[in-house]
Amino acid sequence: MKLLQKDIEKDNAGQVTLVPEEAEDMWHTYNLLQVGDSLRASTIRKVQTESATGSVGSSRVRTTLTLCVETIDFDTQACQLRVKGTNLEENQFVKMGAYHTIELELNRKFTLAKKSWDSVVLDRIEQACDPSQKADVAAVVMQEGLANIVLVTSAMTLLRAKVEVTIPRKRKGSCSQHEKALERFYEAVMQAILRHINFDVVKCILVGSPGFVKDQFISYMFKEAVRQDNKLLLENRPKFMLVHSSSGHKYSLKEILCDPTVTSRLSDTKAAGEVKALEDFYKMLQHEPDRAFYGVAHVEKAADALAIDTLLISDKLFRHQDVPTRSRYVRLVDIALFFIVWQGVRLILRSDLN
Numbered sequence: 001m002k003l004l005q006k007d008i009e010k011d012n013a014g015q016v017t018l019v020p021e022e023a024e025d026m027w028h029t030y031n032l033l034q035v036g037d038s039l040r041a042s043t044i045r046k047v048q049t050e051s052a053t054g055s056v057g058s059s060r061v062r063t064t065l066t067l068c069v070e071t072i073d074f075d076t077q078a079c080q081l082r083v084k085g086t087n088l089e090e091n092q093f094v095k096m097g098a099y100h101t102i103e104l105e106l107n108r109k110f111t112l113a114k115k116s117w118d119s120v121v122l123d124r125i126e127q128a129c130d131p132s133q134k135a136d137v138a139a140v141v142m143q144e145g146l147a148n149i150v151l152v153t154s155a156m157t158l159l160r161a162k163v164e165v166t167i168p169r170k171r172k173g174s175c176s177q178h179e180k181a182l183e184r185f186y187e188a189v190m191q192a193i194l195r196h197i198n199f200d201v202v203k204c205i206l207v208g209s210p211g212f213v214k215d216q217f218i219s220y221m222f223k224e225a226v227r228q229d230n231k232l233l234l235e236n237r238p239k240f241m242l243v244h245s246s247s248g249h250k251y252s253l254k255e256i257l258c259d260p261t262v263t264s265r266l267s268d269t270k271a272a273g274e275v276k277a278l279e280d281f282y283k284m285l286q287h288e289p290d291r292a293f294y295g296v297a298h299v300e301k302a303a304d305a306l307a308i309d310t311l312l313i314s315d316k317l318f319r320h321q322d323v324p325t326r327s328r329y330v331r332l333v334d335i336a337l338f339f340i341v342w343q344g345v346r347l348i349l350r351s352d353l354n
Helices: 023-032 117-130 176-196 211-228 233-235 250-257 261-267 272-288 296-304 313-317 321-343
Strands: 001-010 012-021 038-050 056-075 080-087 099-104 110-114 137-143 146-154 157-164 205-211 240-242 309-316 346-350
Touching: 001 117, 012 117, 023 056, 023 080, 023 117, 023 313, 023 321, 038 099, 056 099, 117 321, 137 176, 137 211, 137 250, 146 176, 146 250, 157 176, 157 250, 205 211, 205 250, 211 233, 211 240, 233 272, 240 261, 250 261, 261 272, 272 309, 296 321, 309 321, 313 321
Parallel strands: 137 205, 205 240, 309 346
Antiparallel strands: 001 012, 012 110, 038 056, 038 110, 056 080, 080 099, 137 146, 146 157
């Protein structure tokens, strides 16, 4: 995300102009938007025109609109964000108060105005614009005929590719069809890795599967890398780590990240912080239940008693449309941020997107 302009007054009202540069930026934008905000962006509008002869035609024109946000729709798989609302500034194509839906696009700027910018939203902008907050962990979760290539960031998991190939069963006396299908599958997964993983940024690539599928795939991939003289794969071979998973579906990523051997390997990556914090909470809940609190009422009491060491809070709580309820959660974060300055408390904003 690129910040082009930031104009916020002393009463916390104001606007910012941002440019989303990659898919994850749409997730950050989704968390910035609230019902009642003002959004200005370029969009396509279908316009009807009437000629002198009375015939009616329609055309699609690009125009810039300012909407009062009413509905926010985010597609987690495609990372597409659609915002519906009423037009606040009349122009030649759209009347005042008319409804329109803007689909925010990558590399096209938008301006977001709020009556009150709280600390959580401003911190979200800082995180989104920080170049170090990028996906530095990738994972390939696979089984025979199915593979999911995923990027793991500090805020979310991004499904970059899904590979599906039908693998026929082994037949008595002949395995040639089965083996050829496996080779096609491994080749497709290898090409997906080369296409979707940036080896300059990613520090570790986890390859998980049940049984020996991962071992056979890695053996095939590097044999092909030697044959094709693919220096990119050969130079980054140490980044690949084989782990066990119960299946090739995306949900198996959670068990992979909780593996102790994986946790130690990911100690210097962004994704490890949230996983470790959650594991620490579960351990404390089991062995020292008097020190582990959950539920908003109990956590608020701990905050009022200045007794918070680590605060885990879900992003979705800050998307609450009721302002007093949202302010309640912002207050908790503000207390935790105060402790960061005072005595080094850790604050982890847990993503609710898995």
